[in-house]
Amino acid sequence: MASSNLRILQALFVSLLLFIPKVFSFDCSQPKGSSLSSLEANPSWLSPNEEFAIGFQKLPNDNENRFFLAIWFNKIPETTIVWFAHTEPAPQGSTLKLTDEGKLVLYDPQGNSLWERPSTGGAKSMCASMNDSGNFMLLDGDNNPIWETFNETTDTILPGQTLNMGSNLTARYSRESYDDGRFQLHLQPDGNLVLYTVTMPTGAVRGAYWATGTMTGNSKLVFNENGYMYVTDGTRWVYNLTKNDTGSSQDFYHMARIDYDGVFRQYHCPKSKNCGLKWSVVKRFPEDICSVILTEVGSGACGYNSICVETNGEPACLCPENYSYLNEFAKNQGCRPNFELPSCRLNGWESNLELVEFVEYSNTDWPLDDYDLQIGSGVDLQTCKQLCLDDCFCTVAIHNGNSCWKKKYPLSNGRREPNVNRTALVKVPKVNVTELYLVSQRQNNKDQSTTVLIVSILLGSSVFINIVMTLAICIAIYFSYHNKLLNISSVSSVASTNIRSYAYKELEQATGGFKQILGKGAFGTVYKGVLASHPKRFVAIKKLEKFEQEGEKEFKTEVSVIGQTHHKNLVRLLGYCDEGEHRLLVYEYMTNGSLASLLFGITRPDWNQRVQIAFGIARGLMYLHEECSTQIIHCDIKPQNILLDEFYTPRISDFGLAKLLVAEQTRVARTNIRGTVGYFAPEWFSRASITVKVDVYSFGVLLLEMICCKSSVAFGMGDQEEALMDWVYACYCKKKLDKLVENDEDARNDMKKLERLVMVAIWCIQEDASLRPSMKKVTQMLEGVVDVSVPPRPSIYCST
Structure with a gap:
């Protein structure tokens, strides 16, 4: 009986709260003609209690000094944005103005409109008010709001604000980006408050990963001035999101936000300490975003091919070994493999079992990427590896001690936590893959070494021949030195790069007599070869076939230019040959050929x-x-x-066509x-x-x-x-x-x-x-x- 009376009193109390008028006054502080400029020292309009401000905020990490229109907590050292206009960034020198026509307009420096409210028709505002609740309003002649930021939601809800059915909060793309992200809090028309993943940029709703289950008509999400957040049907609370006392609005700042990682968090911080360095989390929904298993394949909290690990209430996004982040500044956007995806081609790395290895991760799973259902029972770890090894499409195998599952790209909703009793076996190419070199070339080198040895023995038997050889060597040394003096001006830059000079015979042997062609260009042909000094390393040898005036020029250009460049996105020059009529260049061999073959191929x-x-x-x-x-x-x-x-x-x-400019020359x-x-x-x-x-x-x-x-x-x-x-x-x-x-x-x-x-x-x-x-x-x-x-x-x- 007592509990029944308590519920009646609670319902009456809530009903009274719903009908209590707001205590915030509509201070019509900004009349028509008021304006702000991004060039001002403090370009903002303040609320009467100076706790909120609207104005220009500089875009994070922007080298062009551009701004966006925002509302923020004014008395907190760490800038906390609670609302922002969805529009193009405003260049420096832009202005915000309440026009004589009764519109709030954001102008660029040339006077072009970037954003305006109200956008079409309707009543004209007489003034604007930045009130103490953080709500910026345009008011008519009777001091009634005709537009307000509380009704144009972004990612944050404040005390005094209500989210009606059909409304939503949308997460940002990343911590530093104010573009729309992949998560949304939506109060559905059926009254259910739901967290969804969203496909961008279409905005199509995908899997739900948290919900209140409040299927009632006329629902609203209310965040009251005392820091309590709840779903109400107009007469009673049907779902209480805030279970504990969060502190009075006199002592604490409050807000709730759907963050870029998909977690809806309620925050507060004490006014007496200016919030210190960080807001404190009162409650988060869901409690552990990494443990949430979606009902369909998606990018999850950390993006595709990643592993989500809950750390201090936030998801830490990790990449498997041999994978890297798509965006180092937004690690929740997923990971990419640092190697070619399995293609089941005859020359694919996954087809050569000697080049494949597995990286094991305990308590790790990608639960929704099966392309081959559970493979029997009684399968041990080694057998699970072999099943994945034998299948060129298999990216990851998951083993739980008894069964095995195969996974495909992209890997979805990856997670790691103690209660995941599974081991992930990630298939990758060995880090230092050493390609097999030409066996026939090794045999040729062996045969040639034998021939040299026999000739040496025969020559050693004749004193006369030894004298002749000595004279020949002296003459060769003289002409070699003379040629170096003649060519010193053209190859001095080559020498300074520490690249090696090869004899023509070496490169002819390296290519097996210039047999395997990799490609042809206007000035020469590129061959595949293996150097005797590095028998396990392929090289690409470019043989210039036109070395008259143009070819000679190209040769010297490539040697001097490429030999002095060092960048991971440039082909490295290993050596050259400048012998008689022969001009050759020795490059790194690029395993996967040209971009043209990749772009315009079958797949x-x-x-x-x-x-x-x-x-x-x-x-x-x-x-x-x-x-x-x-x-x-x-x-x-x-x-x-x-x-x-x-x-x-x-x-x-191919720098053969490069034009060189000295430091002072730009054309x-x-x-x-x-x-x-x-x-x-x-x-x-x-x-x-x-x-x-x-x-x-x-x-x-x-x-x-x-x-x-x-x-x-x-x-x-x-x-x-x-x-x-x-x-x-x-x-x-x-x-x-x-x-x-x-x-x-x-x-x-x-x-x-x-x-x-x-x-x-x-x-x-x-x-x-x-x-x-x-x-x-x-x-x-x-x-x-x-x-x-x-x-x-x-x-x-x-x-x-």
Whole structure:
């Protein structure tokens, strides 16, 4: 009876609370004509109690000094954003103004509108109010709100704020990014408060991973001024999220937020201590995001191919060995393998069992990636390994002491915790894979050594022949020294690089008589070989077949340039041969051939792999343009000149067409056109000087090819009535970028990054070289460090 009376009293108390008017006054502090500028020292409007401010906040890690419109706690040392406008970043010099027409408008420095409220029709505001609850409102003549930030939710809810049915809070993309992320708190029309994963950028809701189960009509999520958060149906609490006293609003600041890791957390901090260095978590939903098992395959809290480990109430996102983060600054976005994905090709690493090993992780599982259901019972660990080893599609095997499961890419919802009684066996190539060298070559070297030994014995039997040999050696030494003096000016730069000089005979033997061709170019052919000094290491030997004036020039250029460059995205020069009429270059051998073979082959390479390759090429070009002691223009950037090593790291090759610039020189005169049809910059056909921007243009074309997996040359020669560049731009303008990546699910689920890459490419292929960004700027835009503005239409030159 007593408990029944208590429930009645609680219901009456709640009902009274619901009808108590808000104590916050609507202080009409900002009349029409009021404005803020990002150039001001403190560009903000304060609430009467000065606990909240609205104004400009600088974008984190932004080199362009841009801002976004936000509301934040004003008296806390650590800036805590509680609301922000969804709009393009505002350049320095932008203004926020309450116009004479009664609208709140964000203008850029040129006076263009970036954002405005109310957006269409409706009553006009007479003034604005930043009230003590953290709610910014536009008020009409009767002091009634016609628009308020409490009704335009972002990721945070404050005391005094209510979330109605159909409303939601959306997590940010990462700790530093204010773009929409992969998680959402949604109060459904049926009254259930649910945490969902979301597919971006479409916003399509996927699996639910936490819910209140409050299936009642007329539900609201209320966060009252005393720090209690609950779901109510209008007459009673139907679900209490806050179980304990969180402290009064006089003594504590309160807020609740769905964080970028998918956890909905309620926070508080004491006003007397200015919150110290960090907010304290009162409650989190769910308690352990890593232990949540979703009902469908998805990226989980840490992204694909990662392992989620709960650490101090937050998910720590780890990558398996031989994997790396997609984004070092947003580790919850997942991991990528540092090796070629299993393809079941005859020459794939997974097909050569001697090159495969397993890394074991205890208490670890990827629960939703089975492509082969539980494989019987009574399977021990070694048998489980062998089952995965024998299956070229198997990425990971999971063993629980009795049964075995095979997993496929991408690995979904990875987690590690003590109560997961499973061992993950991750299949990877051995770190230092040593390729088998040519057996026949070893035999040839052995036979030649035997011949030399026999000849030496015969020569040793004759005094006369010994005298002749001595004279011959003296003459050879003289001519060798004389030739070095003649060539000292042309090879001094080569000597300074510590690269080795080879005899022609050595390289002829290394290639087995120049038999195995890797590729051909305008000036020579590249052969595969094995050096006697490194019998377990393949090399690529370029033999110049035209060494007259042009070939000679190319040879000296490559030796002097590549020998002095050191970057992980450039092919390394190991040695050279300058003997008589023979000119050869010895390079590292790139296991996975050219980017052209990867892009335009039968199967489309993985989207994330293509993105990472594009980043690597951009970094390599940035090194050539800005970080070398001698600035280098490559002049022939194309897929055929991008090689891929054993881990598919891109390496820029073929500097034979490079133009060199001294430190003080930024332009060179155009002599003859250099490069390849389809990748030429417009200035090659005009009187304009040639700068590093010709490489930027070629990179833009290459980037479009990598996005679409289509050759620009083949595209232009096909049945299409437009060039690849024009087709891409048309799709971009019509907001139909999905056409560029048809049948590429990973790319279609990553539309924000796809759009960024397309915009960067369009900037790179501008006809006016001055409009093209530098490769440093290109690299920053690709990696998301710098935002990309809307590019102008490329020239009609693209079609010609």
